[in-house]
Amino acid sequence: MIYFINFGMPDHKSGIEHAELKRIKLFEKYQTPCQLVVRDWNRTLHMTANAAGVDDEHLLSMFDYFQEASHVLPKRVTVSDLDLGLKNLVITEESDRSRYLVTRPNKKLVARVNYDNSQAKQVISTELFDGYNNLYRVDLYDARGFCSLRQWYTPDNKIGSEEWLTPTGKSVLRTFYKYDLQNKLVKTSWILRDKNHEVHTFDNLDQLFEYFLNRINEKGNNVFVLDRSLLADGALTRLKRPAYTVMHLHNSQAGDAQDPMNSIVNNNYEYALANLDRYSAVVSATKRQTADVIKRFDPKCKMFTIPVGIVSDETFNAKPVLEKDRTFGKVIAVARIAHEKRLDDLVKAIAIVKQEIPEVTLDIYGYADPSNDYGEKRKVIETIAKMGLDDSVKLKGYKSELAPVLDKAQIFGLTSRMEGFNLAIMEAISHGVVGVTYDVNYGPNDIVINEQNGAVVSYGDYRALAQAMIKLFKDPKLMQQMSTGAYTSSKRYSSENVWRAWQALFDDAKQTLKGDVFK
């Protein structure tokens, strides 16, 4: 089996989750089994994963594995389905707090039942009280409708232990909180009663996860792709049975991507890079990053460049949109409004362009980063105002379906400080949008190629960025040439090509493991 390791698959996804989703789709297309291995417990895991397109066959959660809950038919559980073990209970709804209060006839509180308003009042948790007004336990319900986690409280109202159950009510995994030498209440231990009846104790979640990875690799010959390095960067170097271990870079390996040889190593990858030779392979999304890793770390393991973005066949099959059918002067950016995206530089560039091309507009699509009280968004708005661009530059917010926008735009602008790949600019060129970007590592400067599908200008030079745009707007022939080049160059990210890259990795895996890995 081929496993992709992550902590979960939440609704709010980062580039890593998006990359995994695309990869799972690709594997499905080429009928190659794979599973997303999930470390963390989450009551809505199956709901959010299924919604993202990962069905239960492609999902292997550690907690599910031990709880024997990988395949559970969802069940409706509302307050009336609960058995609180007492008669003549009185149920009062507090809809403003999305909960019910359940009391004995003598008004004593028996339980607070918290429900999910968006899921027809499916029970989320119950807070249980004994006959002496002590909150003794909180039961957390899996969204599929069974009590999955029970948190037992101490007499002074803190969590004292946690217990995970099978859907049939067997207790399989527990954690305990104890006072340490500094008299702080900390989680000191885990105890597992495994499916094979063995009892194991662990000091922490990392140890448990390592045990789990060894369990699923008991027969050996699996491929593990580590998408979140810190979850298992140690564990994968210590597997007891043969396996092909892949360290997948999703961001720059260097803290300052523009200084890959000298800057401090990205903290997330520090341990893995220090132990590179104990991995079977490293995957990065761009050739440039692969080259930089080799240059600095000289790994003994195999290096593979596999794009994390895949352009859909549907996009390739669509009829190319000519420049004359696009909105003249329309520049777009698709990015979170965050510090590392440096969108104020893009606004400054547009101000320069506008002096020569009055029709120019900039639409920015993306969530605003809430940190520093939306400091980056305020900075961008300030810059727009200062430059007098209120009519030309618009913050459009997040939009999931961008194809119609891309089919109208002429230029995609990118001024980031650092990138891992940038799926958005790949999407853009696949729609014939011309890329104009800083020479930023890693992704944009691979995806955009000078004089082929756009322009790569010096990192941080917004004046040069503006000049590149002006040149394109003033030369419709050049613009059309670049747009056609964009369509063509996006073929690098066709599923066929990306799959070929994965196949090279599997070939190496088979050779290394001396056997078939597709089980």
Add this chain to the structure above:
Amino acid sequence: MIYLTGENVFTFNSGTEFSQFERLDLFKRQGKTAKLLLRNYNRLLAKDIATHKLDPTTVLNMYDYFQEAVGLQRKKCPLRLLKSMALKDHHIVGIDNNTSELRYQGNLIGKIAVMPETVGLVGDITYFDRMGHTIFKEYWDWRGFRSMVETYHPDGSIATQQFLKPTGEIALEITHMYLDGKILPTSYKLIAYRGKDYVFDTQDQLYTFFLNEINALEPGVFISDRRTLDNCVLNVINAKQKLAYIHSVPFVDDKKPQKGILPAYRTALTVGNFDQVIFPTKAEANTVLQVFESKLNVAVAPDSWVKVATSPKVLPKQKVLIYVGRIAEDKNITDLLKCFKAMYLQDATLRFKLQGYFSNTDYQTKLQQLVSELHLQDAVEFLPYQNEPKLYQDATLFLNASPSEGFGMNMLESMAHGVPIVTYAIDYTENNLVKNDINGYNVKNKTPKLLAKKALELLGDSENYHKLSKGALKTATKYDAKAFSAAWDLVVSE
């Protein structure tokens, strides 16, 4: 069906439990079906039942019932063959016959205690965190299944107890939280019992529920033997009859019953609560009726019965004095030793044997000190508790100095072996069980010296001794199996 209600069958039992065992046996022989319904958790119960030669089908423990372990056959579980042992990762290190350690990469992660009275079978396993805190403990039932698991609050007190079915599912959960500022059991939760959960605030509520479940399956006559369980029995719905059996003296002051009834007995002795209240002696029943002008519906039936020896004793050369029973403060063992000292000074060939379990180690130490102070080490012997004591056969005289006895089962047992009694004169025993010049002597002036004097007198008169031995046997026949059976037959009809 007759239901006897009790707390437990222990390795060491008191008179109440023995009385219940005798009745169980009797009812069986009388062709009546009877069951002892026990409240307390006891994972060694199956062993204790065997020790006391009880018919396992006549004992039903509440926890066993809810854990669906009734009638489970014993399966030996050697700790080294447990499926839970992760032998690829852990070392099991034998420390001694009672303990093994569980080690992972050199660190102690658990301790395995061997099941008492076995070689290498698992008894319980304690798991530790890396700082040495006990995090989790698993207890095995004598019959070889993981029966209870326990977790602990950060302060070390018990947090939860989960009672498991032999299949591993949780049957019952006890939560320990604050109750009046102390950490005590505050919630008893039955899980999926006949498809439903049930929450109880106290163990007695759970026991009442249990009694009702049993009675609903087969209605019967309930006999309440323990005052702690009276309310539970009274809350049984549709029982055929509810009876209370009074094992001990229920008065605040034995000598002055008019001073009142002990709080524990109030429920049992309140008119209208039980259909009938049974006393071991007529005298006790009468006192309750007369002193309190009670309209209580009373009956009399003995606590137990004895097997009576065929021939009386003749005074032997080597005279052995005995005491059998709990060795406890309320039995006034110090007076017995002082009494013996007085006798020993007159006749150094005398020996004194005491048999029974000590109420506590402090008292044990105190008595042993007293023996050395009195220089009686060579003449006094403490024998460990025995289920069917053998020392009556070679005994000459039974000494008793306890200030109060409900009945005096130990003295009856002695008489059944033809061993006469010399005792302090105490209510309900004097003139009821022990009669002067017939089977022994009641010494009214309760001093060790006078007790010794009376005993020496008897041991100096072989003719009288033989007569009293005969008398003792005769008294005992009143409490033989036939008499016991007849008395209970009158009280309980199935």
